[in-house]
Amino acid sequence: MYSKIKCLSGCSKLGELIKFLSTGEVSLAVVLSSTKVSEVPGITLASLRSEITIGGESLSPMDLPTIEAEVALAGKPLTLNILPISPVGAPSPAVIVGALCKTYGINLRLIAAGLKKKPKVQYMSLDTAPGGDIRRCKGVKNAEEVFKKASSLAEAFSRYDCVIIGESIPGGTTTAAAFLEALGYRAVDKVSSTLPEIPRCTRRLIIDEALKCLAKHDVADVFKILEVVGDPVIPVVAGLASGLVRCGVKVILGGGTQMAAVLALLKEVGTEVSELFVVTTKWVAEDPSAGFAELISNIAPSTMTAYLSIDFLKSKYEGLRLYEQGYVKEGFGLGAVLLATYLRSKLQPEDFIKVIDDLYAQVLHNVST
Numbered sequence: 001m002y003s004k005i006k007c008l009s010g011c012s013k014l015g016e017l018i019k020f021l022s023t024g025e026v027s028l029a030v031v032l033s034s035t036k037v038s039e040v041p042g043i044t045l046a047s048l049r050s051e052i053t054i055g056g057e058s059l060s061p062m063d064l065p066t067i068e069a070e071v072a073l074a075g076k077p078l079t080l081n082i083l084p085i086s087p088v089g090a091p092s093p094a095v096i097v098g099a100l101c102k103t104y105g106i107n108l109r110l111i112a113a114g115l116k117k118k119p120k121v122q123y124m125s126l127d128t129a130p131g132g133d134i135r136r137c138k139g140v141k142n143a144e145e146v147f148k149k150a151s152s153l154a155e156a157f158s159r160y161d162c163v164i165i166g167e168s169i170p171g172g173t174t175t176a177a178a179f180l181e182a183l184g185y186r187a188v189d190k191v192s193s194t195l196p197e198i199p200r201c202t203r204r205l206i207i208d209e210a211l212k213c214l215a216k217h218d219v220a221d222v223f224k225i226l227e228v229v230g231d232p233v234i235p236v237v238a239g240l241a242s243g244l245v246r247c248g249v250k251v252i253l254g255g256g257t258q259m260a261a262v263l264a265l266l267k268e269v270g271t272e273v274s275e276l277f278v279v280t281t282k283w284v285a286e287d288p289s290a291g292f293a294e295l296i297s298n299i300a301p302s303t304m305t306a307y308l309s310i311d312f313l314k315s316k317y318e319g320l321r322l323y324e325q326g327y328v329k330e331g332f333g334l335g336a337v338l339l340a341t342y343l344r345s346k347l348q349p350e351d352f353i354k355v356i357d358d359l360y361a362q363v364l365h366n367v368s369t
Contacts, residue, residue, distance in 0.1 A: 004349055005339065008285060008293045010274070010304030011103055017277055017304060020250055024161030027107040028097070028254070028333050029240065031167045032069050032123070033114040033232040034062040035131030036138070038171030040206060061098040062116040062130065063160040064092070065168040069110050069119040072098030076366040078120040090322040093334035093358065094168065099359035103343040107160070109206060111153065111240070113146070114232035126150060131169075134178055135206055137213035140235060143226035144324055145327035147239035148271075154243025164340065165240055165280075166333020167233045167258050175231035176261035178207045182225050183264050185298055190291035192284050192329045222268040233258055238265040245275055250276045254336030256284035256292060256329065263300045274302040281335035282309045285324060298301040308339040314353045317360055 038061035072094040084092035110123035114130040131140025180187035210229040252261035285307040314357040
């Protein structure tokens with residue numbers, strides 16, 4: 001079963017990763033946030049869904065993390081009776097992640113940090129405003145303070161051997177790429193998207209405008225840069241990771257481009273990034289139109305980076321098979337949760353896919369009743 005686990009960097013630590021994910025006490029902390037960038041037409045799959053009104057309430061891309069949080073923790077949406085499924089029919093990673101965590105004993109905790117609407121499930125809260133429009137020089141308000149507040153949350157996770165940190169923020173790939181570009185990394189052509197064909201032109205225009213804003217402000221401090229071109233997820237995940245490292249807890253950054261930006265921030269503030277792990281999905285790591293491995297190598301070449309090479313084409317659900325066409329690539333810590341639960345299940349890949357199918361069927365049943 002280990003043949004399905006692929007390593008991109010820091011491969012000498014792969015055995016350590018497998019050991020604590022297989023047998024350790026693991027928690028998943030998902031940072032829920034939003035950015036006005038998600039409302040730019042065509043920038044993310046969520047923005048392709050024209051604004052919908054259900055029961056007198058409007059649903060926009062900035063509402064998606066709220067619905068994802070409810071489905072992941074409660075097994076069904078509570079704010080609006082609609083599953084987080086893309087316009088083409090691919091379910092959000094949150095649908096799978098929540099069910100897998102419950103089945104395989106991973107403690108799921110949610111951190112609300114800049115949500116437009118609060119979820120109707122239990123969550124930890126950071127008093128953080130939603131991210132703004134980076135084209136208008138509005139990224140994260142009080143970024144350094146947000147980082148410090150997030151760091152203080154680490155104590156709540158100190159009993160765990162390992163904490164996976166995931167995220168949910170539509171449009172976050174673009175803001176993360178803008179932040180990386182601002183730090184001097186060539187990121188815009190190396191990041192993936194929730195769309196099969198990456199919206200490079202739209203993304204490039206947004207990032208160019210954001211960098212022009214940054215040039216006008218003439219700032220060098222990394223937190224001030226975040227305030228112009230970032231989003232709340234970056235300082236929150238980085239702050240929590242920094243605090244956990246100090247507590248002696250193993251940290252897995254569960255994601256793609258957002259976690260590359262987190263690594264860059266942690267490197268800037270002096271955290272030893274070689275102590276961290278990054279686990280993403282096959283759909284990010286093997287995306288032929290991006291360059292995730294090269295991006296991580298440029299930022300933190302010693303950081304252990306891995307993914308589970310599993311095939312959703314064997315799913316009986318068309319929505320899950322759409323992952324293989326690039327309609328979903330990451331989110332909600334999907335890659336790290338797939339790896340952890342695959343190891344805990346001790347199943348062969350085809351049997352593990354059957355478990356995912358069964359769990360997805362249960363969520364569909366929950367919504368219909």
